[in-house]
Structure formats: structure tokens, C-alpha cells
Amino acid sequence: MRAVFLDKQTFSSTIDFSSIEQTVTELDCYDITSPREVITRCINADIIITNKVLLTAEILTALPQLKLICITATGYNNVDIDAARKHNIAVTNVSGYSxxxxxxxxxxxxxxxxxxxxxxxxxxxxxxxxxxxxxxxxxxxxxxxxxxxxxxxxxxxxxxxxxxxxxxxxxxxxxxxxxxxxxxxxxxxxxxxxxxxxxxxxxxxxxxxxxxxxxxxxxxxxxxxxxxxxxxxxxxxxxxxxxxxxxxxxxxxxxxxxxxxxxxxxxxxxxxxxxxxxxxxTAHIAWASFESQQRLIELVAKNIQGFTQGEQLNRLD
CATH class of the missing domain: 3.40.50.720 (NAD(P)-binding Rossmann-like Domain)
Incomplete structure (x- = not known):
């Protein structure tokens, strides 16, 4: 499955993303994605990985291939969960990492x-x-x-x-x-x-x-x-x-x-x-020790792997 990471810049440059790469067939990463760029970048994606990019009902309706949204945080107010459920899009988050x-x-x-x-x-x-x-x-x-x-x-x-x-x-x-x-x-x-x-x-x-x-x-x-x-x-x-x-x-x-x-x-x-x-x-950095960031990425990889194996791992929808 093809995955798109919309805001990789929310992580330090030294963080290793190989665990996610191993769970998908293709991973496209963008440092930052503006609202007008989301649909274009995700039109052929099966998985969206994002920290803070807003995924509205309008955006999700325009992405018929999308199957899974992986939020790289605990909070999920940037994703319209009801719209995701309506379109049969699974949504996961992560917790306990920080x-x-x-x-x-x-x-x-x-x-x-x-x-x-x-x-x-x-x-x-x-x-x-x-x-x-x-x-x-x-x-x-x-x-x-x-x-x-x-x-x-x-x-x-x-x-x-x-x-x-x-x-x-x-x-x-x-x-x-x-x-x-x-x-x-x-x-x-x-x-x-x-x-x-x-x-x-x-x-x-x-x-x-x-x-x-x-x-x-x-x-x-x-x-x-x-x-x-x-x-x-x-x-x-x-x-x-x-x-x-x-x-x-x-x-x-x-x-x-x-x-x-x-x-x-x-x-x-x-x-x-x-x-x-x-x-x-300080600039929203309490969560962001190197160790915490790496733990988070490993948890996202487990969420993707769990989804592909039919598990309900850290599901929000």
C-alpha cells in the first residue's frame, strides 16, 4: 500500500522512519503540506500519515482510494472522525510514547x-x-x-x-x-x-x-x-x-x-x-525527546501493520 507522510518536519531530522517504510510498498514524505496541497498529494494514497494537517470531510470525500489515516499524536481534533467513518476510512492514533x-x-x-x-x-x-x-x-x-x-x-x-x-x-x-x-x-x-x-x-x-x-x-x-x-x-x-x-x-x-x-x-x-x-x-517541545519521537514512529508502524493484518489496533473510528 502507498503511504504519504504530510508533515514530516514535525519530527527531528535524525529520526529513523525505516520501520514505517518496511510496512508499506511506497512512502512519499513532505516536510509541510498546506490545505490546498492535501488532495493532490494524497489522491493515489492508501494511507495518510500526519501529525497536524487538517483532514476535513471535504478532503476525505475527494480521496476514494484512502483506507487508513495514521495520526502521529494522541490528539485527533485535526481529523473529521465522522467523515472518516462514513467513507470507511480507518483512523489510528498513538499514546504513551511521550x-x-x-x-x-x-x-x-x-x-x-x-x-x-x-x-x-x-x-x-x-x-x-x-x-x-x-x-x-x-x-x-x-x-x-x-x-x-x-x-x-x-x-x-x-x-x-x-x-x-x-x-x-x-x-x-x-x-x-x-x-x-x-x-x-x-x-x-x-x-x-x-x-x-x-x-x-x-x-x-x-x-x-x-x-x-x-x-x-x-x-x-x-x-x-x-x-x-x-x-x-x-x-x-x-x-x-x-x-x-x-x-x-x-x-x-x-x-x-x-x-x-x-x-x-x-x-x-x-x-x-x-x-x-x-x-x-517553549515551542511545543515537551513531548519531543529523541527517544519519544522514535517510540512514536515505531508505534505508527505497528498501527499500519496491525491494520494490514485486520487488527483493531489503536483505532479511533
């Missing part, structure tokens, strides 16, 4: 913030230790993670991986129940309890109509003024204008943002223009 990568990112950022690593390195490089009258130069000082309360919103593979590291640091962990629900599962607390009690809130839930703008002006106003917010999930989970205003007004102490509503973001995005000292923004 747990260690995301968890490592979360704690790398937290350690940078609480330990003030860059600050203390800079103090030494600037000669402040050499000129100190004491055996050490304290600078801004730093805080321990031990004893801090970490609130986890979204308790799948990613949330559980973060919890494992948090417990190793002797942190207290609160697992959030779904917002706006009276359900109380064992081991979970209400969303309101998480946002009002946690020193750190980290988001790992999917983007759904119920979670869009989950972090808004009301939520930010109820968080601790010393709280840290981390979003490595999806940009729309956070009301970005509300976050900007909350950081300016010191409603919370710090935010670590790896995802934005529009990606890539416009140059005049408020969270990129202001250079706030209490904000760090």
Missing part, C-alpha cells in the same frame, strides 16, 4: 524555577562568588520541592509519570476530578480543591469542549498568589488573555507554557511580546 519526555520537561522547568539554576550559574560567571566575603554567595536563594503540593489535571499516562517523579521529591500530590462534576472517584479531589490548594498545577488533560479555557480569569483569581501553572497539553485549555493579565497583576507567581492556541503563534502574541519575568514559553 510520558517520560513530558515528565522530564515538567521537572526540568520546575527545578529551574525553584532552584534558580541559571541565576546561580550567572552569579559565578559574573565573578560575584570570587568577590564575596563569605564562603558562599546566596543571590536569590532557592526553595525545595519537598512539601510542595502538586495538582495534576489529567491522570492518564502523562499525569501518572509526573506523579511518580513528584513523589520521589517528597511532594504532596492532588489528582483532580473532572471539572464541573459531582463525581468523586477514589484518590481524587475536586477541581476547586486543586486550584485553591496546589502550589503547582500541571495540565495533562485532552482538549474537549469541557476543557477549553479551563484556566480562565475566575480560576486564576482562586489560585494561590504563589502558584505555578504548567501547560504541556493543549493551548486552548488556557484563556491566554486571562493568563497574560493574571501574570501582569501577579495573581499567580509563574507560568510555564509549552503550547498555545495557534501554533506556530503570531509574532504579536501577547505571551510572546511582553518578556514577562514570571513567564517561560
Amino acid at each position: 510520558s517520560q519526555s513530558v515528565a522530564q520537561y515538567v521537572f526540568a522547568q520546575l527545578l529551574e524555577y525553584y532552584q534558580q539554576i541559571s541565576h546561580h550559574n550567572n552569579n559565578t560567571e559574573q565573578g560575584l562568588w570570587s568577590s564575596s566575603k563569605s564562603f558562599c554567595y546566596h543571590g536569590n536563594g532557592f526553595h525545595e520541592l519537598a512539601g510542595k503540593t502538586l495538582g495534576i489535571v489529567g491522570y492518564g499516562n502523562l499525569g501518572k509519570a509526573v506523579e511518580t517523579i513528584a513523589l520521589a521529591f517528597d511532594m504532596k500530590v492532588l489528582i483532580s476530578e473532572r471539572p464541573n462534576t459531582t463525581q468523586k472517584r477514589s484518590g481524587r479531589v475536586s477541581f476547586n480543591e486543586v486550584i485553591t490548594q496546589a502550589d503547582i498545577i500541571t495540565l495533562h488533560c485532552p482538549q474537549t469542549p469541557d476543557t477549553e479555557k479551563l484556566i480562565n480569569s475566575d480560576v486564576l483569581s482562586r489560585m494561590k498568589s504563589s502558584a505555578v501553572l504548567i501547560n504541556t497539553a493543549r493551548g486552548p485549555l488556557v484563556d491566554e488573555q486571562a493568563l497574560f493579565e493574571g501574570l501582569v497583576n501577579n495573581e499567580i507567581a509563574y507560568a510555564i507554557i509549552d503550547v498555545l492556541t495557534q501554533e506556530p503563534p503570531p509574532e504579536n502574541h501577547p505571551l510572546l511580546m511582553t518578556h514577562l519575568s514570571n513567564l517561560k514559553v
Whole structure:
């Protein structure tokens, strides 16, 4: 079967795609594909492999040969699942590949913030230790993670991986129940309890109509003024204008943002223009350790192989 990879550039150039090549008769790869190029590039394809390219009902209707869509991510809001089902097109995703990568990112950022690593390195490089009258130069000082309360919103593979590291640091962990629900599962607390009690809130839930703008002006106003917010999930989970205003007004102490509503973001995005000292923004890279990327590709290859053998592996349709 002929496969087309529409946005290979979403992966690092060093990633090995041979496992996918071995499962298909032909693999055509494109770095990036614009909406107007999708049909032309896929008209003779049996399989589409894509990370973020939008596959609408109109596009799927125009591809009668298409049999399988492999999403190289966990989220699948870029594919019209109902239209795929209507046209008997199988859709698969992947999950569990980035747990260690995301968890490592979360704690790398937290350690940078609480330990003030860059600050203390800079103090030494600037000669402040050499000129100190004491055996050490304290600078801004730093805080321990031990004893801090970490609130986890979204308790799948990613949330559980973060919890494992948090417990190793002797942190207290609160697992959030779904917002706006009276359900109380064992081991979970209400969303309101998480946002009002946690020193750190980290988001790992999917983007759904119920979670869009989950972090808004009301939520930010109820968080601790010393709280840290981390979003490595999806940009729309956070009301970005509300976050900007909350950081300016010191409603919370710090935010670590790896995802934005529009990606890539416009140059005049408020969270990129202001250079706030209490904000760090990275370019959707928490998932993307080399190891994580390679695991993902191996899982996509298994999805293709499973489909050709009649298995229902990681099917969404």
C-alpha cells in the first residue's frame, strides 16, 4: 500500500522512519503540506500519515482510494472522525510514547524555577562568588520541592509519570476530578480543591469542549498568589488573555507554557511580546525527546501493520 507522510518536519531530522517504510510498498514524505496541497498529494494514497494537517470531510470525500489515516499524536481534533467513518476510512492514533519526555520537561522547568539554576550559574560567571566575603554567595536563594503540593489535571499516562517523579521529591500530590462534576472517584479531589490548594498545577488533560479555557480569569483569581501553572497539553485549555493579565497583576507567581492556541503563534502574541519575568514559553517541545519521537514512529508502524493484518489496533473510528 502507498503511504504519504504530510508533515514530516514535525519530527527531528535524525529520526529513523525505516520501520514505517518496511510496512508499506511506497512512502512519499513532505516536510509541510498546506490545505490546498492535501488532495493532490494524497489522491493515489492508501494511507495518510500526519501529525497536524487538517483532514476535513471535504478532503476525505475527494480521496476514494484512502483506507487508513495514521495520526502521529494522541490528539485527533485535526481529523473529521465522522467523515472518516462514513467513507470507511480507518483512523489510528498513538499514546504513551511521550510520558517520560513530558515528565522530564515538567521537572526540568520546575527545578529551574525553584532552584534558580541559571541565576546561580550567572552569579559565578559574573565573578560575584570570587568577590564575596563569605564562603558562599546566596543571590536569590532557592526553595525545595519537598512539601510542595502538586495538582495534576489529567491522570492518564502523562499525569501518572509526573506523579511518580513528584513523589520521589517528597511532594504532596492532588489528582483532580473532572471539572464541573459531582463525581468523586477514589484518590481524587475536586477541581476547586486543586486550584485553591496546589502550589503547582500541571495540565495533562485532552482538549474537549469541557476543557477549553479551563484556566480562565475566575480560576486564576482562586489560585494561590504563589502558584505555578504548567501547560504541556493543549493551548486552548488556557484563556491566554486571562493568563497574560493574571501574570501582569501577579495573581499567580509563574507560568510555564509549552503550547498555545495557534501554533506556530503570531509574532504579536501577547505571551510572546511582553518578556514577562514570571513567564517561560517553549515551542511545543515537551513531548519531543529523541527517544519519544522514535517510540512514536515505531508505534505508527505497528498501527499500519496491525491494520494490514485486520487488527483493531489503536483505532479511533
